[in-house]
Structure formats: C-alpha cells, structure tokens
Amino acid sequence: MAVAEVQEMTSGLLRLGKKKIKIIYLMLLLSFAILLSAGIFMFFYVTGTTPYIGYLLPVFSPALPQYQYSILGEGDQALLKPMDVAVVDDRIYITDTLNSQVQVFKPTGEPVLSFGGSGREPGKFSFPYGIDVAPNGNIFVADMYNGNISIFDDYGRFLNYFAAAEDAVVDPGGLLIKDGLLYVCNLNPGSVLVFDINSEELINTIGSEGTGEGELMFPNDLTFGPDGNLYVSDTGNNRIQVYDPQGSFIKTLPIDGGDIYSPRGVGFDSHGRLHVVSKMNNQIAIFDSNWKKVGDVGDTVFNMPNGIAMDQRTRRVYVTDHISTLVFQ
Incomplete structure (x- = not known):
C-alpha cells in the first residue's frame, strides 16, 4: 500500500474519531441538561415555590386540588x-x-362515632364551632354560644371544660393546638388567646378589637405557615394578618379585595401555598409564597364553605360547607 493511501486512511480515521468525540460530548451535555432540569423541577415542586421568566411567565407550578367526593353523613346523622x-x-x-x-368519619366517609347533643350541661353543645385534636387524642371543641371549650x-366521652377558671374564653371560634399551646380565635371581642394546654393558663393575647394593623374583627381561623409565623x-x-410566634404583628x-370575600378557614398545603376559604365567593383562593394568586377552586360545588383542614400525608384538602364536607386532592 502506498504511503499516500496510508496517510489518507489515517486522516480519515482521525476525522471519524473527532466526530464521535463531538457526538459523545454533545450527548453528555444533553444528559447533564436533562438531569439539571429534572432537579430544578423537583426542587420547585417539593418546596412549592414558583420561578418566573422575566417575572412574568410561571415555569413550574403544582396542580390545583380537584374536587373528589363529599362526606354527607347518613340518615338522621x-x-x-x-x-x-x-x-x-x-x-x-x-x-x-x-x-x-x-x-x-373515616376518609372514605364511613361514620366512626358521634357525640354531643343540644344543651348547656357538660358534654352538650349550643353551637359547636372550632375543633382540634391534641397529641394524646383528646378532642377540643369550641362552643360559640355556650362560651366554652369542651x-x-x-x-367522645366528656372530660372537662378547658380553662374554665380563667374566665377568658367568651366567644370561641377556630382552634389550633401546636407545641403544647392552644390557640383560640375569640370572635368577640376580636383577639387570639394563647393557653398552655397542660396548665390551662392564659399566657398571651394576640391582637385586639379594631380595624387597624394587628387589630382583629371576628377572627375565624388561624394556622402556622412554613415560615413559622401565625x-x-x-x-x-x-x-389575612400575620404575626410572629410571640404574637407581634x-x-x-397584600391580597386584592376581589380575591377573598369573608375569609374563613386558612391552611397551607405541602407546597407552601396558602389556601383561604372565601365564604361569600363560594371558593378557595390559593396563593403562592409571594402572595400571588395562583387560582381558585370549588366555586361550582360549594354552598357557603367555612372550615378547612390539610392532610399533609395524603395531600387531601377537607372543606366544610352548609351540608357536607368536600374532599379535594
């Protein structure tokens, strides 16, 4: 074989090798880009934050919860x-x-037990409103018209009234138990009462009746956010008003007035989005971590919604209205 032919073959092999290297290099870059994009997507999906292109177009946003079924109770119940x-x-x-x-109820809507009944004696209710469950399984129920917490x-067996000696609970609404404390929305006069759940001592009062910053008028519900604030x-x-864990305003x-009308239940989902029950709009308004409204749900299925509870394990959202409890996911 002539020297020229050998040189030509060698040159051809070198060119082919360079092309393969370029292809491999491009494939590696593409694989890296795909993995990086997947990682970014998972970060924003898990944290619930929403990046913006030019602060205009949302790139990733978790889906809004969709109506699944209703819990109605059975017969005379x-x-x-x-x-x-x-x-x-x-x-x-x-x-x-x-x-x-x-x-x-069980999550399927199957009844488990019921307790209470109309009256003013221990274990009875006049207008049961807020409810929460302590870590030991005890059930706390705010009775608005009887002015107590049972x-x-x-x-479902009655144990006692909470903080009866304090005589501080007047018109209780929403309840929240967290870290050994019981938070009570006192509808009138407007404030949030904070009790030690064990000693039943009133240790803080958040807000006062009024329309100014930090003041409250008929507060209905409360929740803690991912930032630790109330x-x-x-x-x-x-x-919606925000206070630090010590109760300072x-x-x-910055929610537009048209987004909510008569806000009631509030809760954060696993993506860090705030859900606000807008009673008179018959919907749940949902806001991202920048307090931008990302959507609303339920306007075709609600009849005056009020309370809300978030199941972080299953990502289900439970909302009460006049005749049922609706389940979203």
Whole structure:
C-alpha cells in the first residue's frame, strides 16, 4: 500500500474519531441538561415555590386540588351546617353545628362515632364551632354560644371544660393546638388567646378589637405557615394578618379585595401555598409564597364553605360547607 493511501486512511480515521468525540460530548451535555432540569423541577415542586421568566411567565407550578367526593353523613346523622374540620391520621373530625354534635368519619366517609347533643350541661353543645385534636387524642371543641371549650377523649366521652377558671374564653371560634399551646380565635371581642394546654393558663393575647394593623374583627381561623409565623383569618376586616410566634404583628397580606370575600378557614398545603376559604365567593383562593394568586377552586360545588383542614400525608384538602364536607386532592 502506498504511503499516500496510508496517510489518507489515517486522516480519515482521525476525522471519524473527532466526530464521535463531538457526538459523545454533545450527548453528555444533553444528559447533564436533562438531569439539571429534572432537579430544578423537583426542587420547585417539593418546596412549592414558583420561578418566573422575566417575572412574568410561571415555569413550574403544582396542580390545583380537584374536587373528589363529599362526606354527607347518613340518615338522621346527615351533616347540617358543619362549621369546622380537623384531620388526624385516618380520622376526620367535623363539628356538625346545627345538629349540636361532633361526627367522626373515616376518609372514605364511613361514620366512626358521634357525640354531643343540644344543651348547656357538660358534654352538650349550643353551637359547636372550632375543633382540634391534641397529641394524646383528646378532642377540643369550641362552643360559640355556650362560651366554652369542651374536652373529650377519643371515644367522645366528656372530660372537662378547658380553662374554665380563667374566665377568658367568651366567644370561641377556630382552634389550633401546636407545641403544647392552644390557640383560640375569640370572635368577640376580636383577639387570639394563647393557653398552655397542660396548665390551662392564659399566657398571651394576640391582637385586639379594631380595624387597624394587628387589630382583629371576628377572627375565624388561624394556622402556622412554613415560615413559622401565625396567619389569622380576620373575617370582619376581610383580610389575612400575620404575626410572629410571640404574637407581634408583622404585616397584612397584600391580597386584592376581589380575591377573598369573608375569609374563613386558612391552611397551607405541602407546597407552601396558602389556601383561604372565601365564604361569600363560594371558593378557595390559593396563593403562592409571594402572595400571588395562583387560582381558585370549588366555586361550582360549594354552598357557603367555612372550615378547612390539610392532610399533609395524603395531600387531601377537607372543606366544610352548609351540608357536607368536600374532599379535594
């Protein structure tokens, strides 16, 4: 074989090798880009934050919850104006207000137990409103018209009234138990009462009656956000107010008046988005971590919604309205 032919073959092999190297290099770059994009997507999906291109177009945003089914109760135990709901493991606790009782269901809607009844004696209700469950399984129920908070065991047996000696609870609404403290929305006069759940001592009062910053009018519900701050549904002032864990006012959320009308239940989902029950709009307004409205749900299925509970395990959202508790996911 001539020297020229050998040189030509060698040159051809070198060119082919360079092309293969370029192809491999491009494939590696493409694989890296795909992995990076997937990682970014998972980060924003898990944290619930939403990046923007030019601060205009959302790139990633978790889907809005969709209506799945309703929990109605059965026969003479059909729910009648349920006001609030709490979720613990596989139990759904609902204040069945106009039936003056609490009903407990499985997530499927199968009834587990009911307790209460109309009256003013221990274990009875006049207008059961807020509800929450302590880590030991005891059930706390705010009775707005009787002006007390009743404690029941997990079988629905009455134990005692909470903080009766304090004489501080006047018109209780929403309840929240967290880190050994019981937070009570006192509807009138507007404030949030904070008790030590064990000693039943009143240790703090957040807000006071009024329309100014940090003041409250008929606060209905409250929740803690991913930032550790307390978010209060200030119904009478048609706004959401934010306080630090010590109860100092931080801000009023910049929510347009048209987005919520008579805010009631509030809760954060696993993506860090705030859900606000807008009672008179018959919907849930959902806001991202920048307090931009990302959508609303439920306007075709609600009948005056009120309470809300978020099940972080299953990502289900439970919302009470006048005749049922609706389940979204």
